[in-house]
Amino acid sequence: MEGEGLFILKAPRCKGYKEPDSQCPSSACPFPLTLHFGTAIGIDCVLMTLSILPDPQSLTAGYSGPTMGRVSCRIIHQDGYSPEECLEYKAIIYGNMLQSILAIIQAMSTLGIDYAEPSCADTGRQLNTLADSTEEGTMPPELVEVIRKLWKDGGVQACFERAAEYQLNDSASYYLNQLDRITAPDYLPNEQDVLRSRVKTTGIIETKFSVKDLNFRMFDVGGQRSERKKWIHCFEGVTCIIFCAALSAYDMVLVEDDEVNRMHESLHLFNSICNHKFFAATSIVLFLNKKDLFEEKIKKVHLSICFPEYDGNNSFEDAGNYIKSQFLDLNMRKDVKEIYSHMTCATDTQNVKFVFDAVTDIIIKENLKDCGLF
Secondary structure, three states: OOHHHHHHHHEOOOOOOOOOOOOOOOOOOOOOOOOOOOOOOOOOEEEEEEEEEOOOHHOOOOOOOOHHHHHHHHHHHHHHHOOOOOOOOOOHHHHHHHHHHHHHHOOOOOHOOOOOOOOOOHHHHHHHHEEEEEOOOOHHHHHHHHHHHHOHHHHHHHHOOOOOOOOOOOOOOHHHHOOHOOOOOOOOOOOOHHHOOOOOOOOOEEEEEEOOOEEEEEEEOOOOOOOOOHHHHOOOOOOOOOOOOOEHHOOOOOOOOOHHHHHHHHHHHHHHHHHHHHOOOOOOOEEEEEEHHHHHHOOHHHHHHHHHOOOOOOHHHHHHHHHHHHHOOOOOOOOOOOEEEEOOOOOOHHHHHHHHHHHHHHHHHHHHOOOOOO
C-alpha cells in the first residue's frame, strides 16, 4: 500500500449459498462482479481489485509491477522473490534513484535554492547530460560520481527538505543514502529495496496469495483520478472495503493538480466511497499508511497546514488521531456501517501481516453474519 486508495473485498460464501448471475456492467472490467474483492491504492498510487475464492484451482496466473501493498502481500503470503526476480528490480531502482535526484535538481531552480558548493552548478548540468545519454536502467560510474557529489551538497539537501513543495518519490533518501551499496558491481536488490521501488501501473496486474486458508487474488489496474470512474460500479454488494490514505500526505499536493492537497483529496474520495449507494452496508477498513514518514514529518511541519482549525499538540498521537477522526466523521451510516482503522507502514512486512490478519478476521465475521452464525 503505497499511499491513498482502496481495497474492495468479496468474501467466499457459506456452503449452499448461490451468487446472482449479474456481471460487471462495464465492458472495461473483464472480471465477473461476483468474484471481486478489490483494491484501489489510488490518488498518487494505484487502483487494485482483489478476489477471494474458495477453490485454489480457480486462480489464474500473472504477476508484474511494484506497489508496496501488492509486493508486501507477496513477501508475506508467498515465498517472496527469487534472486533472479530481485535482479529484475535493479533497473527499476536505478531509474527511481535517477528520477529522484533529477527532480530535486529541477526543484532547486523552481524554488530559487542555490548550491552550497558553486562547482555543483556545473555538476547539475552534467547530470542532465548524462541522464539523457545513459541507457535506461543502468548506472555507469561517471553518473554515480555525479549523483554522489550532488547528494552531498548542502543546497541539494536543503531542497530535499522541502520535498512537499514538489513531486518526489518517498524512496528518494532511502536509495540515495545507500548509493554505494546499490551501485556496487555485485548489487542484488534486497526485500526493502524491492518494497520501496516505484513504477507506474499500466494494464491489469494480478498477485495471488493465501491467508488463513482463504485464497486471495489481487488485481492492480491503475489509480490516478482518470481511472476511478472505470471501476466503482463493478463492486456493488462487496463484503469489505480497504481504503488507504497516506498520513504523510497532509502537506503535499496531487500529481494531477498542484492546487489540491492530497489529504483533502483522500477525504473527498473516502466520502464518496464510504457513502456511495453501492456500499451502503459495506464494512470499511481504513489504512492510515506511511505512519513512519508521518512520525518524522509531524515534528517539523504543523498539521494546521492542512487543517487550519487544528490547534492540538503537534505530536504523532494527537495529530494522527485528529486525521483519523476526519475520516471517521464522514460516515453517514454509523448505524449500519462499521469502519475499522489501523495506522500502517507498508514497508514493514510484519505490520502489514498483522493488519491483513485483522482484515481476514473481519471477512470471516461478515461471512458468518451472512450465514446467521454470528
